[in-house]
Amino acid sequence: MxxxxxxxxxxxxxxxxxxxxxxxxxxxxxxxxxxxxxxxxxxxxxxxxxxxxxxxxxxxxxxxxxxxxxxxxxxxxxxxxxxxxxxLERMSAIESIDTVGGTMTVQAGAALQRVQEAAAEHDLVFPLDLGARGSCTIGGNIATNAGGVRVIRYGMMRQQVLGLEAVLADGTVVGSMNRMLKNNAGYDLKQLFIGSEGTLGIVTRAVLRLQPRMASECTALVACPDFDGVTGLLRHMGRELGGSLGTFEVMWRNHYALLTEESGRNTAPLPIRWPYYVIVESLGSDDAANAAQFGAALESALEAGLIEDAVLAQSDTQRQGIWNIREDIEGLIAYLSPLFTFDVSLPIPDMPGYAEKLECAIRERWPDGRIVVFGHLGDGNLHVSVGVGDSGADTRRAVERIVYGPLAELGGSVSAEHGIGLEKRDYLALSRSAEEIALMRTLKRALDPQSLLNRNKILVAEG
Amino acid sequence: MxxxxxxxxxxxxxxxxxxxxxxxxxxxxxxxxxxxxxxxxxxxxxxxxxxxxxxxxxxxxxxxxxxxxxxxxxxxxxxxxxxxxxxLERMSAIESIDTVGGTMTVQAGAALQRVQEAAAEHDLVFPLDLGARGSCTIGGNIATNAGGVRVIRYGMMRQQVLGLEAVLADGTVVGSMNRMLKNNAGYDLKQLFIGSEGTLGIVTRAVLRLQPRMASECTALVACPDFDGVTGLLRHMGRELGGSLGTFEVMWRNHYALLTEESGRNTAPLPIRWPYYVIVESLGSDDAANAAQFGAALESALEAGLIEDAVLAQSDTQRQGIWNIREDIEGLIAYLSPLFTFDVSLPIPDMPGYAEKLECAIRERWPDGRIVVFGHLGDGNLHVSVGVGDSGADTRRAVERIVYGPLAELGGSVSAEHGIGLEKRDYLALSRSAEEIALMRTLKRALDPQSLLNRNKILVAEG
Missing domain, CATH: 3.30.43.10 (Uridine Diphospho-n-acetylenolpyruvylglucosamine Reductase, domain 2)
Structure with a gap:
C-alpha cells in the first residue's frame, strides 16, 4: 500500500x-x-x-x-x-439553490442539518429528518436511502434526489445531475447508487428536491384500544387530513410505560392503560385552519371508537415532551442494556401478531427478557429493542433468529431503513429470494468486477 | 421461427x-x-x-x-x-387489495382505469392519471415510468410502485413483491425495471401504493402577467396550500388562444390578453375548508400581483370546460396538422427563454410555422407542438434539431415522460453524457447480453 x-x-x-x-x-x-x-x-x-x-x-x-x-x-x-x-469530509459545499424549481445542489459530504438550514433560509424545506441530522451526510443518506420520521408524508431519501454524480470503481465519473421532476431519457441511473450502500459507486454530488415550508404543525398523542383502532386511525387521519398527515408513530405499551412511569424519565401525558400510543402530526400552511382540521379529525376518531383518549400539544414544550418519549433511545439503553436493536418492516396488518410472537419467544427462552416495540407504523417499519441480560455473540444470534425468522413468511424485511452493511448480511436471504440475490451479484459484477467498493458489505465478495 | x-x-x-x-x-x-x-x-x-x-x-x-x-x-x-x-393481455387480474396498508397487487396487463376503479371501490385512490387511462396498462406505466397530471402531488409511476415481479431475458423470474413503504434490504431491484422501457426485463406483476381518497377538488384558471408571475404563483400556491396542491398546468397564450377563440372549439373563461394561463387545483378532504384555503391563496396571489385575473370552477361542468382547453389534443391536430409533438423537460427558470427561442427559430425557417406550448410546469415538463405545413422526414429532423438542440446546454431532457423508444434514440446523447450511456450499455449487457428484449429501443443493439 x-x-x-x-x-x-x-x-x-x-x-x-x-x-x-x-x-x-x-x-x-x-x-x-x-x-x-x-x-x-x-x-x-x-x-x-x-x-x-x-x-x-x-x-x-x-x-x-x-x-x-x-x-x-x-x-x-x-x-x-x-x-x-x-x-468525503472535504467535499461538503452547498453549491447552489434554485428557489423557483425548488432544488439544491450539494456535495456529498454536506451534513443533513446544514442542508435543512440552507433550505430554511430560502423559506423552503428539505424534508428528510432523522436523529443523526447534525453529523450524517447527504452522501450517506443517499447511499443508505435514509428514512426517518417524515416518510409517510415525503418518502424516503430516494424521493428527495433528483440527480446525482457518482464515481465508479474504475474512476469513471457518471454525472446525472438532473434538476427536473420528470426525466425519462433512458435508464434512471441514479437509482443504482441510492440505497446500495456505496457498493456500486461513490456518490459525490446531488441535486435535492426541496418542498414548500409548512408554517403550522399540530401534534397529538393518542391512545388506541386495540390494533384495529391503530390501523383504523391511520386510514381515518390519512383521509381526513388530506395531504397534511406528517407523522404516524406508534409506541407499544411496553415502550410507552418503560420510558414514562416505569423509568421516571418522562412525564406520561396519558395514563398507562391502553395497548397502543400514537403520535400523530399534521403539517399545514395556516395555523388556524390546520388546527381546526386536526381537531375535527381527532374528534371524529374518538366518536368512531378508534381512539380512547388524546392530548394535543399546546406548545413546543408539550410537543417536545411527547416526542421525548418516542425518541428516548438513551432511556432504552439505560434500562434494557445490554441491548439488541432491530429495524424491520412488514405488512401493517401482520404487526400485532408478529410483536406478540416475538414477546412470547423471548420470554420463553429468557423469562426476564424485555422487549420494547415502537415504529414508523405508517411506513410498515418497526424498531424492536430486546434486552436479555447478555450480549454475547451466541445470544445475539439467538435473538436475531427470533426477530428475523418470522419475516420471511410475512414478506417482511430485515432492514426497513438502516441497510444491510455487515450486520444483517447473513440474514439478507430471509428477505430476498435467490434470484434477487443473484441479480444483485450481477449488478455488482457489472459495476465493480474487482469488488473494490465497500467489499463484503451487503454481499460477501466473490472469488 | x-x-x-x-x-x-x-x-x-x-x-x-x-x-x-x-x-x-x-x-x-x-x-x-x-x-x-x-x-x-x-x-x-x-x-x-x-x-x-x-x-x-x-x-x-x-x-x-x-x-x-x-x-x-x-x-x-x-x-x-x-x-x-x-x-400481456391475458395477465390482467387485480389480485388483492390491502386497505390497511394501502396497497394493491395486480398483474401487469391490468388497465390503469380498472386499477383506479378498484381502488375507488375501497374508498382509496390510485393517483397516477393520464389520458390513455382506459387502454394503457400498469405494466406499460411501469416500463415507461408514466407521468401525467398529478406528478406534482403524487410523483411519477416510480413512486407508486412498492414491489414488482419481472421475467429476465433468460426466463429467470425475479420476484420483488415488497408491500412496505420502507425496505432497505439490499439493492432496490425494482428500480431497474421502472422506466427502462422493457429493455431489461418484462414486468409481470406489481404491488402498487394507494392513497387516501380526497373528497374535495378545487379548480381555477388564472392568468399571469409574466413568467415571474407564473413561478411566483407556483411557489405561493405550494406554500399556501400546504400538501394539497394537486395540479399546476400552464398554457402559453399560443395554446390558450388557438383552442378557444381562434378555433372556436372551447369557450374562453378568461379573455385572451395575457401571456400565460395556469390551471391550479387543490385536493382536500373537506369541501368547505379546501375551498376557503384555495380562495384565500388565490386572493393573496392577486394582491401580490402574481396573477391578473382568475376564474374558479363552480361545477364539474365548469371544471371540465377549463380542462378541455388544456387537453384538446384533437384541436391541436386539426389546426396544426401535419403536426410534430414533443415532450421535453428543463429547469423551470429557463422555460420562457427556451420557448421564445423555439418560436423565433421556427418562424425564421418557416414564416407560417406555428408553435404551441403547454405543460406540467410544476414538473419542469413542457409539451411543444409544431406545425410547419410538412411532415417529411427531413422536415421532422430539422424541427427536432430546433426543439432538442438547446436542451443540452440547459441540462434539459429530450423526454420528460414519454420515454425514448425508437423515436428519440438518436437524441439521447443530447440529454445524457457518454459515461451515462456507457453505463446504460453495461446494465443492458449484464441483464440481457443477447439483446433479446425490445432490441434497439433506447439504445441501438451492439454487435
Missing part, C-alpha cells in the same frame, strides 16, 4: 492522506465506539481528485471503504487493515 | 400464438395507426408461462417485443418481422 499512498498523496496532498494514529482515533461505529482499522484515510477535495484516487486504486486492485458522517447502524464504515478509507 | 412457435404453442396453447392477419391487424402505434409487423404474437397466461416462453426464446436467440396497452408515443411497440411479440 506504501507506493500507492505516495501516488495518492500526489493527487490529494500529503496532509490529506492520514495514517497511523490519525486513522486509529476515528470511530467507525458510534454505538460500539469501534476505532478505524483501515490502512489509511484519503480525503479528496473534489470529484476530479476522487476520480483520480479511484483510477489509482483500480489499477492497484486496492479495496476502498467510503466514509460519510459515520452515523450508520450496520457497520458499513468498518474497514480492514488492507482497505483504504475514502472520506 | 416455425419450430420455436410450435414449442411456444405447447406452453401457452395454440390459440395464444397468433400469426398472419391476426398479427397484421394489430396497431402498434395509435397516432400513426401503424400495423404490427412481428413474426407472431404470443399471449402467456401466467408468469410461469411467460418464464417458459422466455427460456425458449433465450435458447433460440429469439428477440422479443413486449406489448401492453400500445398507447406509447415513441414507437416502443414496433416489431420487425424477425421479432416475436409477447402480449
Amino acid at each position: 506504501e507506493a500507492l499512498l505516495k501516488e495518492l498523496a500526489a493527487v490529494v496532498g500529503t496532509g490529506n492522506v492520514l495514517t497511523g494514529e490519525d486513522v486509529r482515533q476515528r470511530r467507525v461505529d458510534w454505538m460500539s465506539g469501534t476505532n478505524c482499522r483501515a490502512g489509511a484515510i484519503v480525503r479528496p477535495g473534489s470529484t476530479d481528485e476522487l476520480a483520480a484516487v479511484m483510477r489509482l486504486c483500480h489499477a492497484a486492485g486496492q479495496p476502498v471503504v467510503t466514509h460519510g458522517g459515520l452515523t450508520g447502524l450496520v457497520h458499513g464504515g468498518e474497514a480492514d487493515p488492507d482497505e483504504l478509507v475514502v472520506s | 416455425e419450430a420455436l412457435l410450435k414449442e411456444l404453442a405447447a406452453v401457452v396453447g395454440t390459440g395464444n400464438v397468433l400469426t398472419g392477419e391476426d398479427v397484421r391487424q394489430r396497431r402498434v402505434d395509435w397516432m400513426s395507426g401503424t400495423n404490427c409487423r412481428a413474426g407472431a404474437i404470443v399471449r402467456p397466461g401466467s408468469t410461469d408461462e411467460l418464464a417458459a416462453v422466455m427460456r425458449l426464446c433465450h435458447a433460440a436467440g429469439q428477440p422479443v417485443v413486449t406489448h401492453g396497452g400500445l398507447t406509447g408515443l415513441v414507437h416502443g411497440g414496433e416489431a420487425d418481422p424477425d421479432e416475436l411479440v409477447v402480449s
Whole structure:
C-alpha cells in the first residue's frame, strides 16, 4: 500500500492522506465506539481528485471503504487493515439553490442539518429528518436511502434526489445531475447508487428536491384500544387530513410505560392503560385552519371508537415532551442494556401478531427478557429493542433468529431503513429470494468486477 | 421461427400464438395507426408461462417485443418481422387489495382505469392519471415510468410502485413483491425495471401504493402577467396550500388562444390578453375548508400581483370546460396538422427563454410555422407542438434539431415522460453524457447480453 499512498498523496496532498494514529482515533461505529482499522484515510477535495484516487486504486486492485458522517447502524464504515478509507469530509459545499424549481445542489459530504438550514433560509424545506441530522451526510443518506420520521408524508431519501454524480470503481465519473421532476431519457441511473450502500459507486454530488415550508404543525398523542383502532386511525387521519398527515408513530405499551412511569424519565401525558400510543402530526400552511382540521379529525376518531383518549400539544414544550418519549433511545439503553436493536418492516396488518410472537419467544427462552416495540407504523417499519441480560455473540444470534425468522413468511424485511452493511448480511436471504440475490451479484459484477467498493458489505465478495 | 412457435404453442396453447392477419391487424402505434409487423404474437397466461416462453426464446436467440396497452408515443411497440411479440393481455387480474396498508397487487396487463376503479371501490385512490387511462396498462406505466397530471402531488409511476415481479431475458423470474413503504434490504431491484422501457426485463406483476381518497377538488384558471408571475404563483400556491396542491398546468397564450377563440372549439373563461394561463387545483378532504384555503391563496396571489385575473370552477361542468382547453389534443391536430409533438423537460427558470427561442427559430425557417406550448410546469415538463405545413422526414429532423438542440446546454431532457423508444434514440446523447450511456450499455449487457428484449429501443443493439 506504501507506493500507492505516495501516488495518492500526489493527487490529494500529503496532509490529506492520514495514517497511523490519525486513522486509529476515528470511530467507525458510534454505538460500539469501534476505532478505524483501515490502512489509511484519503480525503479528496473534489470529484476530479476522487476520480483520480479511484483510477489509482483500480489499477492497484486496492479495496476502498467510503466514509460519510459515520452515523450508520450496520457497520458499513468498518474497514480492514488492507482497505483504504475514502472520506468525503472535504467535499461538503452547498453549491447552489434554485428557489423557483425548488432544488439544491450539494456535495456529498454536506451534513443533513446544514442542508435543512440552507433550505430554511430560502423559506423552503428539505424534508428528510432523522436523529443523526447534525453529523450524517447527504452522501450517506443517499447511499443508505435514509428514512426517518417524515416518510409517510415525503418518502424516503430516494424521493428527495433528483440527480446525482457518482464515481465508479474504475474512476469513471457518471454525472446525472438532473434538476427536473420528470426525466425519462433512458435508464434512471441514479437509482443504482441510492440505497446500495456505496457498493456500486461513490456518490459525490446531488441535486435535492426541496418542498414548500409548512408554517403550522399540530401534534397529538393518542391512545388506541386495540390494533384495529391503530390501523383504523391511520386510514381515518390519512383521509381526513388530506395531504397534511406528517407523522404516524406508534409506541407499544411496553415502550410507552418503560420510558414514562416505569423509568421516571418522562412525564406520561396519558395514563398507562391502553395497548397502543400514537403520535400523530399534521403539517399545514395556516395555523388556524390546520388546527381546526386536526381537531375535527381527532374528534371524529374518538366518536368512531378508534381512539380512547388524546392530548394535543399546546406548545413546543408539550410537543417536545411527547416526542421525548418516542425518541428516548438513551432511556432504552439505560434500562434494557445490554441491548439488541432491530429495524424491520412488514405488512401493517401482520404487526400485532408478529410483536406478540416475538414477546412470547423471548420470554420463553429468557423469562426476564424485555422487549420494547415502537415504529414508523405508517411506513410498515418497526424498531424492536430486546434486552436479555447478555450480549454475547451466541445470544445475539439467538435473538436475531427470533426477530428475523418470522419475516420471511410475512414478506417482511430485515432492514426497513438502516441497510444491510455487515450486520444483517447473513440474514439478507430471509428477505430476498435467490434470484434477487443473484441479480444483485450481477449488478455488482457489472459495476465493480474487482469488488473494490465497500467489499463484503451487503454481499460477501466473490472469488 | 416455425419450430420455436410450435414449442411456444405447447406452453401457452395454440390459440395464444397468433400469426398472419391476426398479427397484421394489430396497431402498434395509435397516432400513426401503424400495423404490427412481428413474426407472431404470443399471449402467456401466467408468469410461469411467460418464464417458459422466455427460456425458449433465450435458447433460440429469439428477440422479443413486449406489448401492453400500445398507447406509447415513441414507437416502443414496433416489431420487425424477425421479432416475436409477447402480449400481456391475458395477465390482467387485480389480485388483492390491502386497505390497511394501502396497497394493491395486480398483474401487469391490468388497465390503469380498472386499477383506479378498484381502488375507488375501497374508498382509496390510485393517483397516477393520464389520458390513455382506459387502454394503457400498469405494466406499460411501469416500463415507461408514466407521468401525467398529478406528478406534482403524487410523483411519477416510480413512486407508486412498492414491489414488482419481472421475467429476465433468460426466463429467470425475479420476484420483488415488497408491500412496505420502507425496505432497505439490499439493492432496490425494482428500480431497474421502472422506466427502462422493457429493455431489461418484462414486468409481470406489481404491488402498487394507494392513497387516501380526497373528497374535495378545487379548480381555477388564472392568468399571469409574466413568467415571474407564473413561478411566483407556483411557489405561493405550494406554500399556501400546504400538501394539497394537486395540479399546476400552464398554457402559453399560443395554446390558450388557438383552442378557444381562434378555433372556436372551447369557450374562453378568461379573455385572451395575457401571456400565460395556469390551471391550479387543490385536493382536500373537506369541501368547505379546501375551498376557503384555495380562495384565500388565490386572493393573496392577486394582491401580490402574481396573477391578473382568475376564474374558479363552480361545477364539474365548469371544471371540465377549463380542462378541455388544456387537453384538446384533437384541436391541436386539426389546426396544426401535419403536426410534430414533443415532450421535453428543463429547469423551470429557463422555460420562457427556451420557448421564445423555439418560436423565433421556427418562424425564421418557416414564416407560417406555428408553435404551441403547454405543460406540467410544476414538473419542469413542457409539451411543444409544431406545425410547419410538412411532415417529411427531413422536415421532422430539422424541427427536432430546433426543439432538442438547446436542451443540452440547459441540462434539459429530450423526454420528460414519454420515454425514448425508437423515436428519440438518436437524441439521447443530447440529454445524457457518454459515461451515462456507457453505463446504460453495461446494465443492458449484464441483464440481457443477447439483446433479446425490445432490441434497439433506447439504445441501438451492439454487435
